[in-house]
Amino acid sequence: MVNQKWKKYWQVLTSNNIGLFGLILLVIFLLIALLAPILAPFDPSARVGDPFMKPNSQFLLGTNDVGQDILSELLYGTRISLLIGVIAAFISILLGCLVGIISGYYGGKTDAFLMRLVDLVLVIPFLPLMILLAAFIGPSFWNIVLVISLISWASPARVIRSQVLTLKTKGYVEAAKSIGTNITVILGRHILPGVIPIALSQFVLAASHSILIEASLSFLGLGDPFTKSWGTILYYAQARGAFLTDAWIWWVLPPGLLITTLVIGFAFTGYSLEEILNPRLRKER
Amino acid sequence: MGKFIAGKLLQYLIVIFLMLTLNFLLPRLMPGNPLVFLAGEDVGFMSSAEKEAILDKYGLNDSILEQYGAYIKNIFTGDFGYSYQQKRPISELLMERLPWTMLLTGLGLVLSTVIGVMFGAISAWRRGTRTDANLLTVFMFLSAMPSFWVGMILVSIFSAQLGWLPVFGAESAWSNYTGMDRLIDIGKHLILPLATLILISVTSTFMIMRYSMLNVLGEDYIMMAKAKGVKEKVIKYKHAMRNALLPVATVFMLSLGFTLGGATVIETVFAYPGVGRLMFESVLSRDYPLIQATFLIITFSVVIANFLADLIYPLLDPKVGSRNG
Amino acid sequence: MNTVLSVENLSTYFKTDKGIAKAVENVSFSLNKGEMLGLIGESGCGKTTVAQSILRLIEYPGKVVSGRVLLNGRDLIKASEKELSSMRWKEISVIPQSAMNALNPIFTIGDQIMESILLHENVSKREALQRTKTLLELVGIDGERWRSYPHEFSGGMKQRVAIAMALACNPKLVISDESTTGLDVLTQAQVIALIKSLQKKMDLSVILISHDLPMVTAICDKIAIMYAGNIVEWASTEDILKNPRHPYSQALLNASPDLSNPEKEVVSIPGSVPNLVDFPHSCRFHTRCPYAYDKCRQENPEFKEIKKGHYVACFLEEEGNHG
Ligand SMILES: Nc1ncnc2c1ncn2[C@@H]1O[C@H](COP(=O)(O)OP(=O)(O)OP(=O)(O)O)[C@@H](O)[C@H]1O
Ligand code: SF4
Numbered sequence: 001m002v003n004q005k006w007k008k009y010w011q012v013l014t015s016n017n018i019g020l021f022g023l024i025l026l027v028i029f030l031l032i033a034l035l036a037p038i039l040a041p042f043d044p045s046a047r048v049g050d051p052f053m054k055p056n057s058q059f060l061l062g063t064n065d066v067g068q069d070i071l072s073e074l075l076y077g078t079r080i081s082l083l084i085g086v087i088a089a090f091i092s093i094l095l096g097c098l099v100g101i102i103s104g105y106y107g108g109k110t111d112a113f114l115m116r117l118v119d120l121v122l123v124i125p126f127l128p129l130m131i132l133l134a135a136f137i138g139p140s141f142w143n144i145v146l147v148i149s150l151i152s153w154a155s156p157a158r159v160i161r162s163q164v165l166t167l168k169t170k171g172y173v174e175a176a177k178s179i180g181t182n183i184t185v186i187l188g189r190h191i192l193p194g195v196i197p198i199a200l201s202q203f204v205l206a207a208s209h210s211i212l213i214e215a216s217l218s219f220l221g222l223g224d225p226f227t228k229s230w231g232t233i234l235y236y237a238q239a240r241g242a243f244l245t246d247a248w249i250w251w252v253l254p255p256g257l258l259i260t261t262l263v264i265g266f267a268f269t270g271y272s273l274e275e276i277l278n279p280r281l282r283k284e285r
Numbered sequence: 286m287g288k289f290i291a292g293k294l295l296q297y298l299i300v301i302f303l304m305l306t307l308n309f310l311l312p313r314l315m316p317g318n319p320l321v322f323l324a325g326e327d328v329g330f331m332s333s334a335e336k337e338a339i340l341d342k343y344g345l346n347d348s349i350l351e352q353y354g355a356y357i358k359n360i361f362t363g364d365f366g367y368s369y370q371q372k373r374p375i376s377e378l379l380m381e382r383l384p385w386t387m388l389l390t391g392l393g394l395v396l397s398t399v400i401g402v403m404f405g406a407i408s409a410w411r412r413g414t415r416t417d418a419n420l421l422t423v424f425m426f427l428s429a430m431p432s433f434w435v436g437m438i439l440v441s442i443f444s445a446q447l448g449w450l451p452v453f454g455a456e457s458a459w460s461n462y463t464g465m466d467r468l469i470d471i472g473k474h475l476i477l478p479l480a481t482l483i484l485i486s487v488t489s490t491f492m493i494m495r496y497s498m499l500n501v502l503g504e505d506y507i508m509m510a511k512a513k514g515v516k517e518k519v520i521k522y523k524h525a526m527r528n529a530l531l532p533v534a535t536v537f538m539l540s541l542g543f544t545l546g547g548a549t550v551i552e553t554v555f556a557y558p559g560v561g562r563l564m565f566e567s568v569l570s571r572d573y574p575l576i577q578a579t580f581l582i583i584t585f586s587v588v589i590a591n592f593l594a595d596l597i598y599p600l601l602d603p604k605v606g607s608r609n610g
Numbered sequence: 611m612n613t614v615l616s617v618e619n620l621s622t623y624f625k626t627d628k629g630i631a632k633a634v635e636n637v638s639f640s641l642n643k644g645e646m647l648g649l650i651g652e653s654g655c656g657k658t659t660v661a662q663s664i665l666r667l668i669e670y671p672g673k674v675v676s677g678r679v680l681l682n683g684r685d686l687i688k689a690s691e692k693e694l695s696s697m698r699w700k701e702i703s704v705i706p707q708s709a710m711n712a713l714n715p716i717f718t719i720g721d722q723i724m725e726s727i728l729l730h731e732n733v734s735k736r737e738a739l740q741r742t743k744t745l746l747e748l749v750g751i752d753g754e755r756w757r758s759y760p761h762e763f764s765g766g767m768k769q770r771v772a773i774a775m776a777l778a779c780n781p782k783l784v785i786s787d788e789s790t791t792g793l794d795v796l797t798q799a800q801v802i803a804l805i806k807s808l809q810k811k812m813d814l815s816v817i818l819i820s821h822d823l824p825m826v827t828a829i830c831d832k833i834a835i836m837y838a839g840n841i842v843e844w845a846s847t848e849d850i851l852k853n854p855r856h857p858y859s860q861a862l863l864n865a866s867p868d869l870s871n872p873e874k875e876v877v878s879i880p881g882s883v884p885n886l887v888d889f890p891h892s893c894r895f896h897t898r899c900p901y902a903y904d905k906c907r908q909e910n911p912e913f914k915e916i917k918k919g920h921y922v923a924c925f926l927e928e929e930g931n932h933g
């Protein structure tokens with residue numbers, strides 16, 4: 001039965017144009033990330049040309065300030081942007097699920113406390129906080145992931161909690177609780193199956209946010225200095241004033257377009273997942 | 286209502302307290318020389334007497350609780366410490382930068398809210414039409430673009446290529462404009478950063494307004510108004526608008542933090558001399574006390590703005606307004 | 611005869627993901643001055659859709675595809691927006707299903723009642739307020755409470771406010787759409803009694819939509835029974851009670867507990883309401899009708915007058931071999 005349900009989601013998702021478009025984008029980016037070594041004409045960290053070369057038959061998007069091939073940088077950058085986005089989103093959704101389920105399941109004082117905490121976290125201006133943390137703990141791949149996920153769990157937690165509450169009103173949970181069913185059984189049988197689809201759509205949306213945040217952090221010079229993401233490429237483009245010259249067309253435009261497209265891929269997939277899972281939204285369209 | 290406000294106030298005080306504590310602990314708990322975090326990376330070049338003076342100023346030889354008390358007291362008396370790199374008291378730096386940030390984000394928030402509300406309402410009123418679909422697509426794309434990149438592209442086009450608008454800063458340097466001329470100059474410098482800020486923060490308002498307006502339009506009281514023979518325009522603006530705005534007001538508060546965060550990045554792109562740019566500069570030079578102070582001042586602003594919005598909210602919603610008188 | 615409302619061959623469809631839902635199909639009935647008509651049927655059979663079609667409140671994805679709704683001789687379906695605005699509330703008003711949500715939360719109830727008066731009548735604000743207070747008193751609410759917001763009232767009180775609002779401009783016809791849903795039994799009875807007494811007092815014509823058959827038979831002059839988008843039988847209450855002709859009416863009467871004869875077995879009607887999307891050409895009741903035969907599965911029975919004022923849609927009537 002569960003399988004059938006997933007099959008239905010899949011069908012609706014793919015029959016929905018927006019969702020299908022998003023999925024296709026994601027698949028393309030995944031392929032680029034996996035095949036970067038094959039697709040990229042050069043080693044992105046090698047100085048293969050003169051600095052600041054215009055696009056030509058050898059370097060399709062020209063070279064940067066130290067003579068690295070921009071196209072190769074972009075192709076490899078997909079890996080970092082995608083990876084950070086996905087891992088950070090995964091951790092924040094995991095945290096969000098934990099808080100949301102505990103909050104919704106136990107209710108009462110626990111719930112009140114956790115939701116207050118969520119409110120608190122949501123008030124904090126998250127980008128400045130990330131900058132602060134990143135500046136202190138230093139720029140590295142894992143630190144960025146950590147910082148993003150530490151701050152992005154709050155709003156998924158709230159969504160998950162309200163889903164748990166809805167599941168609870170259906171009565172199975174209370175009934176199971178009252179006859180002393182083991183909590184892991186209640187979780188596994190009644191709560192998780194209802195929470196996972198919502199968590200999935202939240203995950204996809206969180207990934208789109210994480211990618212944008214990572215880009216901003218890298219752009220501010222807080223990215224991992226050893227692995228260049230799209231944000232880092234733009235950081236150098238900014239630092240070398242590329243956007244004030246003709247180079248903006250091949251050095252500034254492409255990374256931003258890639259970020260936008262990837263984010264759109266996640267966002268479209270996420271919104272249509274949400275639409276599938278929330279029939280109320282579906283009716284309104 | 287008093288209770289509602291008091292609850293909110295408590296919540297904000299806790300936020301401030303937590304952020305202060307985090308700020309206090311960060312330099313003291315991080316591995317490495319706390320002096321670096323307190324005085325900046327230049328400590329290496331200081332004489333040991335100077336170092337002693339700093340240790341003394343920060344009371345690093347006192348117990349942690351005493352240090353904490355002194356720290357809190359300093360912050361609340363407006364003493365954010367000293368930037369050893371810029372060789373100036375931090376509060377002075379902040380005061381210089383704050384007005385620019387307030388100008389940029391204040392205008393940005395108001396304009397993006399107005400624009401988002403307008404288009405959100407239009408989209409909902411024309412639900413299911415081409416207009417609705419087009420607006421949705423445009424706004425979705427806007428929210429997917431990195432803020433700094435939007436800024437860079439705008440500069441490339443309007444400043445570098447077309448030469449219509451200045452590239453960076455808040456005013457022309459060495460120009461000595463006065464009066465009206467100065468205002469115009471400031472306005473010209475403001476256009477691109479402001480446009481960027483609006484472009485990246487308008488979508489959340491649009492989405493919420495559209496969704497909330499759709500919900501309101503489905504309510505029975507709207508149908509009743511129609512059945513009563515109330516004109517469509519009056520229904521839209523009098524009956525539906527205010528109800529639909531309630532969730533927008535809530536999101537407005539949440540987006541404050543986002544907008545100020547966005548401003549940090551945008552100020553950086555345009556070298557706009559606000560607090561956000563100051564934060565970026567301090568990150569670049571690893572001027573830790575300054576990073577912390579800018580973070581604190583941004584947090585304070587968000588909390589204060591949130592609180593103001595809370596005070597206004599009851600005027601919109603009679604349910605909150607009349608609770609407990 | 612003094613006909614206030616006459617609905618002729620009304621059909622209203624909804625566009626859905628799965629196809630066109632024929633929510634109301636070929637519905638006809640009429641209503642005389644001072645008469646109370648009960649419109650009865652299972653949930654989802656199209657009662658609210660009929661009411662909204664009459665009031666011209668059907669919106670996308672719904673559409674009135676054919677028929678006429680004559681209110682004092684004027685066709686509401688064809689009326690211009692302007693004509694419609696002037697007729698609404700002055701001639702026809704509604705107490706909606708879930709009147710709880712019919713009040714706008716951001717305006718005081720006084721404002722909302724006054725709004726309708728000021729909209730349609732050339733009176734001063736003070737006069738409108740005076741009338742609002744009188745109306746509130748009429749439905750048993752302290753007139754001074756006009757300043758209250760909806761959330762400060764209980765469900766039953768909001769219901770009364772909705773009734774007061776419906777009467778604000780002395781309409782000739784009031785449609786009450788299950789206006790007691792969500793109230794406790796005692797309050798329900800009070801609200802219904804209130805509607806009945808006001809109807810008598812003001813010589814109103816009322817369409818009372820409900821699925822409470824005993825209640826409707828107790829207070830209505832005539833009854834129309836709906837099934838899956840059709841009115842299958844329409845007659846005086848007496849005729850319906852004594853001589854129900856349509857198999858669905860018979861089943862419905864059997865299904866509702868008979869207070870005078872508690873021994874009688876409660877029969878529920880087997881089967882469920884058919885899907886209204888792409889409904890095949892047939893009698894809509896044939897899937898649940900014990901008398902269904904071949905013809906019923908291929909053709910749609912006509913809604914015919916079998917006796918003065920008694921209309922039925924069933925082939926058994928034509929054949930004259932009623933079981
Ligand atoms: N906006 C809509 N979109 C699609 N279908 C609709 C819509 N509104 C009503 N319908 C369909 O029209 C049919 C009649 O609905 P209606 O609300 O008129 O029933 P009802 O008799 O008033 O039921 P209830 O007793 O539950 O109020 C239903 O099958 C419903 O699914
Ligand atoms: S027409 Fe046929 S199916 Fe329909 S009610 Fe009459 S006997 Fe039953």
Ligand SMILES: [Mg+2]
Nearest residue numbers: 657658659707
């Ligand atoms: Mg109904």
